[in-house]
Amino acid sequence: MKKINEKQMDQLLSQYIDGRLTENELQKVESLLSQDMSAQRRLKELKQLKDLLISKTKLTPDIGFWTRFSDVLEQPKKDENNFLPFKRKFVPVMSAAAAVVAVVVVILVFQNRIQLLNYFTEKSQVVKEVYEKNRLQGQLLPLFSKVDKDRALQFSLFGTLPFDDNSKAELRVDEQSKKGYRIEVGKDLKNKTKPITFDHFLAEVKPTSKQKQLIDSLLELTSRRIESSVLIGENDVVAIAPDFPNINKMMVTNIAACLEPNQRIQLERLLEANDAPYTISVQSGSVISDDHIFQSIPQSPRDNRFVIITPDTMMYSQLYIDFDSLRKQMEENFIAFKLRREEMLKRMMGKEFQRMQRNVPYSQPVQSFGNEELFNVEINVPAEEIDQQQMHVLIQPRIRKRIIKTTTPNHSIEMRVLSDTTSKDLSR
Amino acid sequence: MALPLPDAEWPSKNKPYQIGVRARSFVPSFTKTNDTSSMTNDQIQQKPGVEVLSKMDDEALITIFQGGDHDVYRFLVERHQERIRNLLFSIFHDRNYVDDLAQEVFIKAYQALPRFRFEASFYTWLYRIAVNKSRDELRKRKIRRFFSFQTLDEGIEKELNTRLSVQPEDRDTQELVALGLQSLPKKFRIAVVLKDIDGLSYEEIAEVMQCELGTVKSRISRARSMLRKALKPLLEEV
Numbered sequence: 001m002k003k004i005n006e007k008q009m010d011q012l013l014s015q016y017i018d019g020r021l022t023e024n025e026l027q028k029v030e031s032l033l034s035q036d037m038s039a040q041r042r043l044k045e046l047k048q049l050k051d052l053l054i055s056k057t058k059l060t061p062d063i064g065f066w067t068r069f070s071d072v073l074e075q076p077k078k079d080e081n082n083f084l085p086f087k088r089k090f091v092p093v094m095s096a097a098a099a100v101v102a103v104v105v106v107i108l109v110f111q112n113r114i115q116l117l118n119y120f121t122e123k124s125q126v127v128k129e130v131y132e133k134n135r136l137q138g139q140l141l142p143l144f145s146k147v148d149k150d151r152a153l154q155f156s157l158f159g160t161l162p163f164d165d166n167s168k169a170e171l172r173v174d175e176q177s178k179k180g181y182r183i184e185v186g187k188d189l190k191n192k193t194k195p196i197t198f199d200h201f202l203a204e205v206k207p208t209s210k211q212k213q214l215i216d217s218l219l220e221l222t223s224r225r226i227e228s229s230v231l232i233g234e235n236d237v238v239a240i241a242p243d244f245p246n247i248n249k250m251m252v253t254n255i256a257a258c259l260e261p262n263q264r265i266q267l268e269r270l271l272e273a274n275d276a277p278y279t280i281s282v283q284s285g286s287v288i289s290d291d292h293i294f295q296s297i298p299q300s301p302r303d304n305r306f307v308i309i310t311p312d313t314m315m316y317s318q319l320y321i322d323f324d325s326l327r328k329q330m331e332e333n334f335i336a337f338k339l340r341r342e343e344m345l346k347r348m349m350g351k352e353f354q355r356m357q358r359n360v361p362y363s364q365p366v367q368s369f370g371n372e373e374l375f376n377v378e379i380n381v382p383a384e385e386i387d388q389q390q391m392h393v394l395i396q397p398r399i400r401k402r403i404i405k406t407t408t409p410n411h412s413i414e415m416r417v418l419s420d421t422t423s424k425d426l427s428r
Numbered sequence: 429m430a431l432p433l434p435d436a437e438w439p440s441k442n443k444p445y446q447i448g449v450r451a452r453s454f455v456p457s458f459t460k461t462n463d464t465s466s467m468t469n470d471q472i473q474q475k476p477g478v479e480v481l482s483k484m485d486d487e488a489l490i491t492i493f494q495g496g497d498h499d500v501y502r503f504l505v506e507r508h509q510e511r512i513r514n515l516l517f518s519i520f521h522d523r524n525y526v527d528d529l530a531q532e533v534f535i536k537a538y539q540a541l542p543r544f545r546f547e548a549s550f551y552t553w554l555y556r557i558a559v560n561k562s563r564d565e566l567r568k569r570k571i572r573r574f575f576s577f578q579t580l581d582e583g584i585e586k587e588l589n590t591r592l593s594v595q596p597e598d599r600d601t602q603e604l605v606a607l608g609l610q611s612l613p614k615k616f617r618i619a620v621v622l623k624d625i626d627g628l629s630y631e632e633i634a635e636v637m638q639c640e641l642g643t644v645k646s647r648i649s650r651a652r653s654m655l656r657k658a659l660k661p662l663l664e665e666v
Contacts, residue, residue: 007653014649018623020630045656045663052659053624057602059517059526061510066502069509072531073538092571 004032013043017050141233142323147226150197152219155226156251157196158276171230196274204270205263214258214293221294222251228323231306239306239319249278249395256280257288257392264393281394288392486550493541501541505534508551511626512558518621519562519614521606529565533558548635555628555636559618566614584611585658592661601662608658616651623648 004012009032015021016029032039086094109116147161155161161171198219207215225247231239252271256264264282271279304318481489481503489500512533516526536557544553588607591599609617615637622628622636634644656663 010653011646011649014652015645018630018648020645042656045660046652048663049652049656049659050624052601052605052662053620054627056518056605056625058514059510059523062513062527065509065513065527065530066506068527069505069531069534070502073535 009039009042010046013039013046016043017046141231142227142321142326143230143232147223149216149219149223150195152222152226153198153201154196155248156219156222156255157201157271158274159245159248161226161230162195196270201270205259205266207259207263211258211263215255218251218254218258218293222247224323227327228321231319231321239308239317242305242307242316252276252278252280253285253393253395254293256395257285257293260287278395278397281396285393293392487546490541490544490546490550494544498538501538504537504550508554509534511551512554515555515558515621515626516562518609518625519618520565521610529561530558533561536561552628552632552635555622555626555632556638559622559636562618563614588658592659599662604659604662608655611658612651612654616647616654619644619647620651620655624652 012021012025012029012032015025021029033043084091084094143161147155151162202212226244229241229244229247233239256267259267261282264280268280268282304320306317306319308315308317308319481492481500484492484503486504486507489503492500493504509530513526513530516529516533517523520526520529533554537554540557544550548556584607588604588611591604591607609621612620618637619633622633623630628636630641630644630648633648634641637644
């Protein structure tokens with residue numbers, strides 16, 4: 001008889017005890033059992049095993065099963081609440097796939113982290129630029145037509161610049177220390193200075209025709225400088241060149257330099273009577289009667305730098321505006337279309353406005369606080385010191401009757417903007 | 429409460445019907461047709477009593493169930509719960525877990541019963557559900573073991589060997605048999621449990637496990653062979 005292996009023997013014996021063998025298989029097994037002791041032992045063990053399994057302890061009937069089961073049946077089935085877009089049996093597969101994808105993404109992100117960081121930084125910068133450009137473009141307007149000769153003189157002598165025809169809102173520059181400036185922008189009826197006209201000036205100082213011509217040219221240049229140094233917009237947005245206060249300082253000394261000493265005395269009286277921020281040293285410096293005097297007028301704004309101030313934020317920025325081109329277009333269009341001046345200016349500023357660089361490397365504002373009507377900002381700007389040698393006539397800050405309360409630190413500019421005054425009055 | 433008299437077509441003429449309060453008290457409230465208030469008088473009168481229902485075979489009860497009276501499911505559950513619980517107990521050897529699994533099996537059967545086509549007996553059909561449920565559960569446990577870095581099978585074999593190494597009089601035969609079964613791969617374990625503990629025929633096992641008859645024979649043989657080796661000290665003693 002062909003010898004069978006253990007596996008075959010086990011299978012035959014297993015079916016033997018279950019009575020599942022065919023006639024041939026039965027004969028084969030009986031023959032095997034009669035000859036093979038190990039087969040007999042295996043059969044015995046299999047029978048014992050079967051007996052053990054049959055006699056395995058059974059659970060007793062559970063009479064409370066239905067009661068518990070009926071409670072479960074009444075509960076809403078959790079499995080029915082499958083919110084997944086695939087069958088529950090695919091959860092392990094999908095979880096594994098998601099984990100693999102996550103790992104791949106993490107690896108890719110890690111490998112390209114520098115590029116990604118740069119990309120997002122660049123994009124966020126672009127978004128900021130677009131936002132700020134859109135916010136500022138067409139809103140900030142130069143003070144064209146608002147700075148006539150009288151106002152240029154007013155600013156030159158007293159550091160105040162009326163914004164509207166009624167002189168209710170004005171910008172005031174006031175030096176409080178050798179290195180610091182205070183600039184107030186807003187409506188302040190109590191401290192409002194009395195406007196001085198050019199005629200009033202002529203009547204007081206009595207310049208010669210040559211002196212008058214020279215001062216007239218100086219004031220014309222000052223107007224241009226002021227126009228390019230102060231931009232005012234709606235929503236209380238103001239942009240001022242950081243070195244703007246120097247125009248006031250230099251104009252006082254330049255106008256004094258054009259005058260004879262006795263005329264300077266008259267000028268000093270006028271300044272004192274109107275509580276001007278500077279006092280002039282009457283005897284210092286010679287009289288200048290040529291065009292050389294124009295060279296000392298500061299170029300403003302230096303490097304197109306502006307401090308942009310809104311009620312929410314304050315930032316330094318470089319704004320490129322071609323004022324000469326703008327002024328020319330203004331004149332042409334004003335004649336051609338007879339548009340309202342403000343509307344036209346807005347249109348043109350939208351085209352001309354170009355922001356060159358954000359974040360001019362000045363230190364950030366150190367303090368910003370305020371309320372609904374008044375806010376003060378203290379900022380630090382680099383020293384825009386004027387060389388004393390450039391002063392044809394020495395001037396110094398006046399000890400004034402009307403001392404403006406200040407906590408301004410040295411080397412700072414404080415902006416006080418009274419809301420709802422500048423822009424609304426300006427747009428009338 | 430006045431109960432309707434039995435109809436002539438039902439055999440227990442001498443006993444009053446027990447439908448009504450008693451019959452309905454066990455019915456899950458969410459079932460659609462458990463409320464006899466929506467039935468016509470004829471339907472109520474045709475509904476058999478508990479005594480009758482309890483004596484009906486599975487197929488008859490299923491016919492009634494499929495006819496819309498889900499109340500009869502109780503009889504099917506009570507009739508088969510012991511076998512199903514024992515099957516699950518033999519496979520998992522976890523008394524606390526058996527009830528939960530058995531409930532899940534009967535819920536599954538309850539949901540599938542309207543589609544029952546009488547091609548197999550109810551209990552083999554129910555066994556198939558239980559076996560599938562057991563397979564799923566064993567697979568889940570295997571996955572859990574994989575993620576918890578456990579090697580439970582090795583733990584069972586170690587436990588079995590430890591218990592077999594004690595003096596014969598100190599051995600707990602039932603516990604050893606259970607551990608022996610636990611050490612088997614699931615397809616062998618389920619096959620041998622169905623054959624030797626539940627007493628199913630080879631054909632029934634093939635139907636329950638949805639495989640060929642030859643496969644069943646092979647699995648049972650392999651399972652017995654493995655068990656024989658695992659429990660050899662115990663068998664020698666016997």
